[in-house]
Amino acid sequence: MLEEIAIENLGVIRAARVALSRGLTVITGETGAGKTMVLTGLGLLMGGKADAGSVRPGASGAVVEGRWQVAARPAVAARVADAGGEVDDDGSVVVLRTVAAEGRSRAHLGGRSVPQGVLAEIADELVTVHGQADQLRLRTPSKQREALDAFAGPAHQATLAAYREAWAERGALQAEIDDLTARAAERTREAELLRLGLAEIERVDPRPGEDAELHALVARLGNVEALRVGATEAHEALAGEDLGEASSAVELLTQARRALEAAAHDDATLAGLAARVAEAGYLVADVATELSAYVDDLQADPAALETSHARLAALTALTRTYGETVDDVLAWASDAGLRLLDLDDGGERLRGLAQRVGELDETVGRLGGEVTAGRTAAGERLAGAVTDELTGLAMGGARLEVEVAATDPGAWGADQVTFALVPHPGAPARPLGKGASGGELSRVMLAVEVALATEAVSTATGATTAVLPTFVFDEVDAGVGGRAAVEVGRRLAQLARSTQVIVVTHLAQVAAFADAHLVVTKSAGDAGTVTGVEEVRDEDRVRELARMLSGQEDSDAARKHAVELLTTSVVGR
Structure with a gap:
């Protein structure tokens, strides 16, 4: 308000x-x-x-x-x-x-x-x-349908809401079916490509991190002599015996340790340094031992090198297509397997959607029939109520007809609602938006609003x-x-x-x-x-009504008529 x-x-x-x-x-x-x-x-x-x-x-x-x-x-x-x-x-x-x-x-x-x-x-x-400019509201079929649905009452509106919900769900499912059907060939092509990729990966059967391991192995097998020379020279420097005038690292560290230990009893600091030199000697001796074993095990193996190159080439072919590393390739294969399951399930999904759409078709048909029946009954009541109102609005003989015609099902049902006015007996019914003058349409609108308000109040319960x-x-x-x-x-x-x-x-x-x-x-x-x-109020109101009646607010006749109107309006309500 x-x-x-x-x-x-x-x-x-x-x-x-x-x-x-x-x-x-x-x-x-x-x-x-x-x-x-x-x-x-x-x-x-x-x-x-x-x-x-x-x-x-x-x-x-x-x-x-x-x-x-x-x-x-x-x-x-x-x-x-x-x-x-x-x-x-x-x-x-x-x-x-x-x-x-x-x-x-x-x-x-x-x-x-x-x-x-x-x-x-x-x-x-x-x-x-x-x-006069707003009567277009009642001229459109959609607004006439809305007015009729409002007049039909809460039970009808609940049925209409259920119909609209079922219709919306059916539309969403049908759109999904159409999409799945339209993309069937595309989905088939995608599934085939996924199968080819998975088959190629399965044939090569890569292991996680295998490409990094092979790169290291190929680098080792391809440079055996250089590795042998480097390891041998390092071993000789650390623990070799044939160094001419030079001493090995182990020998020099031993000499340093002994010298420090001999003098350590005079200075505790030298004792600590002697212990650290001894640790360095042990470490260098261990490294020298491992280098000796490394050199003994280092053998040229052309066959193993060729095999590694071939395996690395097969892995490289996979990484060019499915990822930068073998781990990327394995991740792609995992995702592709899940996607393939989804694509292969498309047919089952279509069958399930089609079954649900069939169920909704039955629901929409049943509820649509109930909506039509509700509108038809409400249309008869609304036409009668508005016609009664028109009789009192100086349109005696005029009547409102509410037609509920069948049409293709849509979001608001399967009905075309049309308000038609018969201005006098024998005249053809014409759609309200075409067959009524501005004044007639105003009174029809008033009659409709009074009928709607009366119906709304009559359906209220208790104090509500x-x-x-x-x-x-x-x-x-x-x-x-x-x-x-x-x-x-x-x-x-x-x-x-x-x-x-x-x-x-x-x-x-x-x-x-x-x-x-x-x-x-x-x-x-x-x-x-x-x-x-x-x-x-009071006397001022009488003067205004007198002015409206005769243009002369002080006219005794007009004032008398104004008082009579006020009295009659109170009695007549």
């Missing part, structure tokens, strides 16, 4: 703040006074397009602020939180829209700057606007009442007068028993049914034309 709206420098309105309440609120005023600016301001709060031309001349920008009560709408409160805004402790949230004279606009929700699209999102939950949006009607009474105007007012008041209804009207017969009556006034001053909005 919209609790309050404040407007600054929008059109002819310099500053106005209007408190709104539940029930029927009417907005009246002289032609050109600025009634539509109130709706323009509301449109901005709903995320509508900003127009710099609507900024009051001479002002730097326009500001519209509204306070919505969202305590009963958790989805809206959640969206506010998602956008970073805050809902006040009393369950209300402030929406602010500014429009600069240069054309830029900004939107704020719950104290946080947001894109204007966020305001449009929450507006879908909070308000429904009907005006349906949470309906705020309805805004802009001159829904266009083209009517007399008794029909009274009936329009009566039905707006009936709708307002269930929710908040705001109506811009020029008919006193409609305004007399209001719970709150706001008047837009225009005056000229030094600062130019100024428009204000104020609520009228």
